[in-house]
Amino acid sequence: MNLYDYIQDGTLFIVPSFTRQKILRTIDEKGNFYRLKFMTMGEFLERFLFSYDEEALVYFSKTYHVKPSIAKIYLEHMKYIESANIPSLEFLQKQKVELDEKGLLHRDALFPSILASYRVVVSGDVSPFERKILERVEQITSVTILDQDEVVPHSVPMYSFLTASFMVSFVANEVMKLVKQGVSLNSIYLMNVGDEVSFELERTFSLYGIPLRNQESSSLYGTYFGAKVKKVLETATTFQEIEEALQEEECFPMFLNVLNRYSFYEGNVQDIKEFLLEELRNCQKQKVNYEEAVSIVPFSSLIQEDCHVFLFDFNQDFPTTYKDEDFFRDDVKKELGLWTSTEKNLHSRTDAIRDIYSFSNITLLYRKMSNDGEMYPSSLLDELLVEKKEVEPTLTIYSPLSKKLDLARKFDLHQKYGIIDQEGKELAGFYQDIGYQSYRHAYTSISVSDFLEHCNHHLTLSYSDLNQFYECSFAYYLSKILKLDAFEESFYTIVGNVFHAVLATCFSKPDFSFEKSWKQEVSKYSFDARGKFFLMKLKSDLEFIIATIRKQMTVSSFDHILCEKRIEIPKHVPGLDITFKGFVDKILYTEDMGMTYVAIIDYKTGNPELNLRLAEYGLSLQLPVYLYLVSKSHLFSNVKFTGFYLQKILNNEITIQKGKAYQEQKEDNLKLQGYTNSSSVAMMKIDQDYASSSVVKGLKCKKNGELSSNSKVKTDAEMDALVSLVDQKIDECIESIVKADFTINPKVINGKNESCGYCPFRAICYHDDRDLIRITTVEKEGEEDAEMDE
Numbered sequence: 001m002n003l004y005d006y007i008q009d010g011t012l013f014i015v016p017s018f019t020r021q022k023i024l025r026t027i028d029e030k031g032n033f034y035r036l037k038f039m040t041m042g043e044f045l046e047r048f049l050f051s052y053d054e055e056a057l058v059y060f061s062k063t064y065h066v067k068p069s070i071a072k073i074y075l076e077h078m079k080y081i082e083s084a085n086i087p088s089l090e091f092l093q094k095q096k097v098e099l100d101e102k103g104l105l106h107r108d109a110l111f112p113s114i115l116a117s118y119r120v121v122v123s124g125d126v127s128p129f130e131r132k133i134l135e136r137v138e139q140i141t142s143v144t145i146l147d148q149d150e151v152v153p154h155s156v157p158m159y160s161f162l163t164a165s166f167m168v169s170f171v172a173n174e175v176m177k178l179v180k181q182g183v184s185l186n187s188i189y190l191m192n193v194g195d196e197v198s199f200e201l202e203r204t205f206s207l208y209g210i211p212l213r214n215q216e217s218s219s220l221y222g223t224y225f226g227a228k229v230k231k232v233l234e235t236a237t238t239f240q241e242i243e244e245a246l247q248e249e250e251c252f253p254m255f256l257n258v259l260n261r262y263s264f265y266e267g268n269v270q271d272i273k274e275f276l277l278e279e280l281r282n283c284q285k286q287k288v289n290y291e292e293a294v295s296i297v298p299f300s301s302l303i304q305e306d307c308h309v310f311l312f313d314f315n316q317d318f319p320t321t322y323k324d325e326d327f328f329r330d331d332v333k334k335e336l337g338l339w340t341s342t343e344k345n346l347h348s349r350t351d352a353i354r355d356i357y358s359f360s361n362i363t364l365l366y367r368k369m370s371n372d373g374e375m376y377p378s379s380l381l382d383e384l385l386v387e388k389k390e391v392e393p394t395l396t397i398y399s400p401l402s403k404k405l406d407l408a409r410k411f412d413l414h415q416k417y418g419i420i421d422q423e424g425k426e427l428a429g430f431y432q433d434i435g436y437q438s439y440r441h442a443y444t445s446i447s448v449s450d451f452l453e454h455c456n457h458h459l460t461l462s463y464s465d466l467n468q469f470y471e472c473s474f475a476y477y478l479s480k481i482l483k484l485d486a487f488e489e490s491f492y493t494i495v496g497n498v499f500h501a502v503l504a505t506c507f508s509k510p511d512f513s514f515e516k517s518w519k520q521e522v523s524k525y526s527f528d529a530r531g532k533f534f535l536m537k538l539k540s541d542l543e544f545i546i547a548t549i550r551k552q553m554t555v556s557s558f559d560h561i562l563c564e565k566r567i568e569i570p571k572h573v574p575g576l577d578i579t580f581k582g583f584v585d586k587i588l589y590t591e592d593m594g595m596t597y598v599a600i601i602d603y604k605t606g607n608p609e610l611n612l613r614l615a616e617y618g619l620s621l622q623l624p625v626y627l628y629l630v631s632k633s634h635l636f637s638n639v640k641f642t643g644f645y646l647q648k649i650l651n652n653e654i655t656i657q658k659g660k661a662y663q664e665q666k667e668d669n670l671k672l673q674g675y676t677n678s679s680s681v682a683m684m685k686i687d688q689d690y691a692s693s694s695v696v697k698g699l700k701c702k703k704n705g706e707l708s709s710n711s712k713v714k715t716d717a718e719m720d721a722l723v724s725l726v727d728q729k730i731d732e733c734i735e736s737i738v739k740a741d742f743t744i745n746p747k748v749i750n751g752k753n754e755s756c757g758y759c760p761f762r763a764i765c766y767h768d769d770r771d772l773i774r775i776t777t778v779e780k781e782g783e784e785d786a787e788m789d790e
């Protein structure tokens with residue numbers, strides 16, 4: 001009897017999920033109704049042994065300080081150690097007992113009585129462990145384990161291709177030929193489809209108008225909705241906040257299931273953020289249901305023998321090779337009755353051969369190149385009756401566009417290697433002009449009215465926008481207008497946020513408590529064990545930074561402070577309201593003789609560099625922008641700027657200086673870096689003993705007390721000129737933006753491309769040498785150093 005003979009009332013099938021669908025389709029075709037039950041072996045073991053839920057996962061992860069994905073691996077493997085007595089598994093046993101005692105492992109007391117009303121039919125490779133479990137089931141009801149059918153070897157055609165695109169193009173043509181012969185798309189299956197082939201399939205099959213049904217649709221994680229969830233999870237502390245922020249989204253119902261499963265958790269959502277993100281990865285996009293479609297299925301899915309099967313990538317990685325690197329090592333697996341890697345490999349090979357022969361219409365497809373390099377045929381080649389076939393040039397063209405793309409690829413090969421095959425020659429004769437190499441990547445302007453409408457006639461600009469625009473206008477367009485940037489929160493950015501938040505209150509709140517403030521800020525995020533370890537060190541670093549800044553303030557005359565000051569400067573051009581905004585980390589000021597002396601300080605978590613010689617190109621304007629913001633803000637009357645500085649609060653690695661204690665060098669590193677007013681009265685406001693330069697880096701005095709020519713000072717007039725320059729650069733940027741001019745113009749400064757190195761859009765813009773704007777900054781005699789770090 002084969003599997004289908006057991007389609008009778010009262011059968012419980014333990015089969016892979018695709019086989020279940022296949023049986024259901026067969027029942028549909030018969031038009032009968034049966035009392036059947038289906039389970040995969042995994043589902044069956046869960047019901048028969050135990051299952052766990054999210055509460056167990058959260059408990060395990062928090063108790064043993066492991067990531068959600070690792071916690072899942074531990075819990076998954078607990079079911080295999082039912083009665084094992086293996087020393088290396090003692091700890092896992094203890095963890096299992098602990099979870100059991102806490103009621104976190106769920107046992108289904110009713111399941112045996114449900115089983116009693118079914119006969120059990122199992123198909124697939126059954127391990128000794130599973131057999132032992134099935135023996136226990138036999139005490140309740142009858143169990144039939146179906147042997148795999150013997151298959152008769154027959155000749156199997158195999159085609160080889162250079163790349164995945166040619167392979168997919170061939171299959172699309174074959175599918176069209178089959179359709180012409182009256183074959184239903186529902187009986188055409190594509191197997192062993194990896195990422196590279198999947199990408200080509202979606203593109204090429206859409207050109208042919210062939211619908212694809214994919215059993216495994218892709219995750220919501222990388223979608224627009226996924227990005228929104230990640231953003232909301234950055235700050236949300238309750239489930240209600242998440243729901244309110246996402247409920248209008250189309251995909252929200254899929255994520256709501258996740259939230260419902262975690263609703264047992266009553267604490268701060270930030271504590272389980274990693275779990276929610278992990279679940280988001282597993283949320284699948286909604287599948288499109290076609291009545292007729294070619295199906296992408298895993299290899300060895302049970303389908304009708306006479307279906308048409310295309311087996312992709314019959315290469316060195318087929319069938320899967322297992323190594324002894326699982327959670328349980330082979331020796332442990334042997335004792336537990338699980339397949340060892342050697343046994344799995346044997347099964348994998350014999351199953352693959354049997355499955356290939358079980359299809360009467362299977363075509364093997366092998367390719368010579370992948371994106372990573374050369375590929376080789378599968379080692380099964382010697383064990384199968386393979387008939388190597390050559391692709392015949394197509395006489396009928398089902399998709400002209402796809403064929404033109406094929407021809408362009410063949411031209412590429414001709415250019416690179418001087419080869420062209422018969423199909424290439426015929427296509428070249430047929431299509432006289434496909435515009436080969438006529439593509440120009442240059443930015444061709446978009447309609448100004450469309451652009452203004454897209455921005456809703458309003459735009460916000462900040463220093464980083466301005467800098468990105470001047471580094472490359474096209475990168476600004478992709479990032480800030482089309483919003484193609486994917487923001488990934490890292491440990492480094494989180495620490496930056498925590499440092500900034502603590503520093504924003506420590507000098508302005510009279511009742512400031514470092515411990516309280518640190519705890520409050522850190523509690524907004526969740527950290528793994530490694531993160532927590534580094535945080536301990538960073539916490540003492542921040543304490544040191546605050547103490548050093550307090551020390552620096554004792555030699556200054558400033559008696560007022562503004563922290564995290566948001567400043568907005570409105571700009572208006574016809575059709576577009578623009579706000580230039582910025583947050584100034586710290587403004588120190590004091591009034592003296594009717595004058596307000598002001599110093600601007602920006603905390604930097606990176607490795608700041610200020611090169612004012614680039615200011616005329618709109619670059620490195622960070623400090624001048626703060627000067628501009630405060631000067632245009634009308635926060636103060638009769639203002640005299642004492643200086644504008646950066647202060648490195650992270651990444652302040654020490655450059656060893658002989659003769660200086662470590663503590664002193666650390667303090668040196670926290671000196672302000674920037675420009676000071678050249679007037680000695682103003683200088684004394686920031687550092688009463690400026691000649692010894694204990695607060696500001698780069699203030700050097702000669703023996704006679706005069707300032708050294710290398711000192712980083714600016715006169716009032718020079719500071720005013722900088723403010724005007726920033727204003728001019730902002731206006732020029734706005735002028736280009738309102739014209740929707742986003743030319744690809746990366747900057748090469750003194751021979752080094754400073755724009756493209758870390759640009760996330762390298763794969764999009766196709767920039768070449770002609771786009772580069774070369775800037776050479778020449779140091780004039782006596783001119784100050786460009787670098788702030790000396």
Ligand code: SF4
Nearest residue numbers: 472756759762765767
């Ligand atoms: S890679 Fe270079 S040229 Fe391309 S968008 Fe980025 S900065 Fe501009």
